[in-house]
Amino acid sequence: MVNKFINYIESEKRYSKHTLKSYANDLNQYQLYLQANYDNTSTIGATFHHLRNFTVHLLEEGSSPSTVNRKISALKSYYKYLLKTGKIDINPTLKLTARKTPKKLPLFVKEQNINNALNSNNYFPNDETGTRDKLIVELFYVTGIRKSELIDLKVASLNKANSNISVLGKGNKIRLIPVIPKISNALYTYINAKEVQSSYIFTTIKGKKLYPKLVYNIVHKFLSQITTIPKKSPHILRHTFATHLSNNGAELNAIKELLGHASLAATQVYTHNTIDRLKEIHKQAHPGS
16 A cells, blocks of 8 residues: 555655655555564554554654654655545544654855855856756746756746746646746746757756756755855755745745745744844844844
């Protein structure tokens, strides 16, 4: 059933390859735990008692609360699938609660740093590859899209007249994201000038679809030149996009829609960065500080 579930969330839910791999590993670990400790009890026959003991076992073995919570998320999704497909009558994960974890604020690049770099000609070579790489970084920053969403962007997704792009996100949900005319025009210039044409906006020099490691390397190389934050992935540019919007007064609901979050709870973390910035301004400017 685990393999059927993984196939389901890949084809129907469009989960990323990273999530698919993590969920498969988590559920396989859970199966092995049941087999070793409960006389080959299957996942279908497991109860809340088995699940709770599994999470306790993980913590005793040294897993962090965040790791355990990821596994709980995998289990909840799996048992929802079993319930939906009629394999079980009662969902044993209903009372399974997440472990408390210390809140980590999302890392982001300072506004001045990234804008100065993108307005400079010193970070990307003046050729087709350099043009592509700069546009990839700019699109991440001005739209906040996910890495997988950028890779899947097609020429047909770009609407020059309305200056927006159509993005197919998680759960097969389509959302429209505004793109400033400067970037929209640059995208069309890049697309039309490519030596090898493709239905995808961004490609390799040979016209093949981009792959995740290449996109990561492009962003990592750029961020390594402009910031000292420990993480330098495409997701940092997504955090940067959301944080700068929040810092400049954007409504939380608007940021939620732009990011494609399912709930407002996932977006609220960006308000903490805004509050920290306000505290800094208050400390510097208030006469009583």
